[in-house]
Amino acid sequence: MNNHDDLFCGGRKLPLVEDFYTVQGEGFHTGKPAYFIRLGGCDVGCRWCDAKMTWNPRLFPPVEVDSIVERACSFPAQAIVITGGEPSLYPLDYLTEQLAARGLKIFLETSGAHPLSGRFDWICLSPKKQQPPVDSVFACASELKIIIETPDDFRWAEQNAAKVTPECMLYLQPEWSRYDRMIAEIVEYAKAHPRWNISVQTHKYMRIP
Numbered sequence: 001m002n003n004h005d006d007l008f009c010g011g012r013k014l015p016l017v018e019d020f021y022t023v024q025g026e027g028f029h030t031g032k033p034a035y036f037i038r039l040g041g042c043d044v045g046c047r048w049c050d051a052k053m054t055w056n057p058r059l060f061p062p063v064e065v066d067s068i069v070e071r072a073c074s075f076p077a078q079a080i081v082i083t084g085g086e087p088s089l090y091p092l093d094y095l096t097e098q099l100a101a102r103g104l105k106i107f108l109e110t111s112g113a114h115p116l117s118g119r120f121d122w123i124c125l126s127p128k129k130q131q132p133p134v135d136s137v138f139a140c141a142s143e144l145k146i147i148i149e150t151p152d153d154f155r156w157a158e159q160n161a162a163k164v165t166p167e168c169m170l171y172l173q174p175e176w177s178r179y180d181r182m183i184a185e186i187v188e189y190a191k192a193h194p195r196w197n198i199s200v201q202t203h204k205y206m207r208i209p
Contacts, residue, residue, distance in 0.1 A: 025203025
């Protein structure tokens with residue numbers, strides 16, 4: 001992305017795909033009501049991504065962050081999830097400042113492929129092999145969530161776990177289309193390595209966004 005300051009007015013505008021009120025379906029905060037802010041644009045490109053419609057940022061003209069914040073504040077949830085796409089592509093300082101000023105807790109979902117901006121109460125880092133995280137992101141991660149598609153992904157999980165802080169929560173999550181094939185192996189791996197927890201995409205079972 002080029003000319004961020006001009007296109008996004010220093011973060012006062014962002015390429016919004018959608019924003020909506022739902023319940024967090026995966027990871028540490030599973031079951032928590034939250035307002036999701038989904039930004040467009042991703043240069044990581046996971047083949048199993050369930051939000052491929054977000055990849056092309058040109059489909060989502062920048063919108064005023066103030067209007068996003070006002071909508072977020074109109075719902076009862078005190079938690080905001082910023083996701084994508086890949087949110088680290090954009091300057092997020094203004095968005096997070098405005099949300100924090102209203103007393104909201106701010107959670108980020110990121111692959112860590114780019115340096116982070118903004119202030120967050122919780123960062124879920126989900127690294128991808130094709131574009132690994134930048135080193136600076138590991139120290140910021142509150143939660144490490146590794147998507148397990150094949151048995152080789154357990155090795156990838158351990159490689160990333162070695163880089164986060166001791167306080168970071170560790171999660172293994174089956175890739176949705178491989179759930180039936182991989183869940184038993186994931187369960188056995190977690191039992192043998194109990195610092196790992198298991199995350200499943202409960203929102204898909206609940207049939208909610």
